[in-house]
Amino acid sequence: MITVDLNCDMGEGFGAYKIGYDRELLDYVTSVNIACGFHAGDPIVMDKTVALAIEKGVAIGAHPGFPDLLGFGRRNMHISPEEAKAYMIYQIGALQGFVKAHGGKLHHVKPHGALYNMAAKDYQLARALVEAVREIDDDLIFMGLANSMMIKTAKEVGIKTAEEVFADRNYQGDGSLVPRNLPDAIIHDDGMCVDRVIKMVKEKSVMTVDQEEIRIKADTICLHGDHPSALLFAEKLHRALLQEGIKLNPIT
Numbered sequence: 001m002i003t004v005d006l007n008c009d010m011g012e013g014f015g016a017y018k019i020g021y022d023r024e025l026l027d028y029v030t031s032v033n034i035a036c037g038f039h040a041g042d043p044i045v046m047d048k049t050v051a052l053a054i055e056k057g058v059a060i061g062a063h064p065g066f067p068d069l070l071g072f073g074r075r076n077m078h079i080s081p082e083e084a085k086a087y088m089i090y091q092i093g094a095l096q097g098f099v100k101a102h103g104g105k106l107h108h109v110k111p112h113g114a115l116y117n118m119a120a121k122d123y124q125l126a127r128a129l130v131e132a133v134r135e136i137d138d139d140l141i142f143m144g145l146a147n148s149m150m151i152k153t154a155k156e157v158g159i160k161t162a163e164e165v166f167a168d169r170n171y172q173g174d175g176s177l178v179p180r181n182l183p184d185a186i187i188h189d190d191g192m193c194v195d196r197v198i199k200m201v202k203e204k205s206v207m208t209v210d211q212e213e214i215r216i217k218a219d220t221i222c223l224h225g226d227h228p229s230a231l232l233f234a235e236k237l238h239r240a241l242l243q244e245g246i247k248l249n250p251i252t
Contacts, residue, residue: 003247004201005162005220006238007031007143008230009063009112011049012040012072021231023052028234029223030250031059033110033143036091039065039073043098050098059250060099061143064091065112073113074180081128084115088132096136107250108162109133110143111150120148120176130154141251146216147175162219162251165200167193167237175214190233194240197221201246219251 010022011034026032034049035041041049053060064087065073079087088109096106111119111129119126126149133140134157144150146163154161168187170178178185187193200206200218223234241248 001245001247002201003249004218004241005030005059005251006223006234006241006248007033007061007110007164007220008223008234009033009035009110010053011035011045011063013045014040014042015044022049023056024231025223025234026052026056026058028238029058030248031061031107031220033061033063033108033112034095035112036062036064036095038067038087038091039069039071039112043094046095046098047101050095050102050104054099054102054104059107060095060104061108061110061141062092062095062106063110063112064088065115068114071114073115076114076118081124084119084125084128085132088129089136092132092136106137106140108141108143110164116145116150117177117179119150120145123149123153126150126153127157130157130159134159143220143251145175145177146218147214160251163217164220164222165197165206165216165218166222167197167233168224171206171214173212173214175216190229190236193233194237197237198240198244198246201241202244 006029008029010032032053066077099106119129130153133142141160141162142154143162151161205213
């Protein structure tokens with residue numbers, strides 16, 4: 001039986017922020033990536049989101065990003081590898097504290113936004129991120145874009161990896177994601193997204209915007225929890241995967 005993880009970014013609000021769809025989304029995903037305060041989230045939201053994830057029994061990951069609240073971590077920042085490593089350790093440690101306080105165990109780390117996209121291509125940045133993860137806990141799984149520099153460097157330093165694909169994002173010919181500032185970056189047709197995910201999981205390939213097939217390894221599928229129809233889409237994708245005989249489990 002084919003097995004895949006379904007992950008979702010969560011906890012990306014502030015203070016009086018209401019959890020919203022997060023509680024319901026947790027019924028359909030097998031792992032979550034919780035914002036650590038740099039691009040979104042704060043101690044209160046982190047605490048509430050960790051508690052919900054533990055209650056629902058899903059795998060918990062840290063979702064560290066650039067210190068860019070105004071840009072939601074989606075603006076490129078040019079920082080040294082030393083800074084990148086320190087940012088990672090700081091944020092992972094903060095979330096790890098909440099997970100431990102609730103009696104859980106941190107499962108994985110997935111960089112956010114611009115940090116994720118830059119490290120997908122930049123060896124020195126990717127190396128700094130994976131070294132931070134290894135030094136905190138070499139049992140943590142590093143989640144990154146399939147076939148990217150992040151995955152290559154994580155394997156190089158000897159930590160576990162989860163190769164990620166995106167349900168609602170278009171790809172470029174080199175396997176990277178189409179930048180969000182381009183009109184075709186996001187796929188808005190739920191049916192098309194579901195069909196693409198099933199193809200990626202079962203056939204290990206994805207069609208790029210240039211109509212070329214690229215080979216991928218789909219260990220985990222990303223859902224965006226901040227989308228207005230996120231809950232409906234999560235339910236639809238969850239059901240479709242099970243109907244195809246695909247089992248949903250966290251990465252081990």
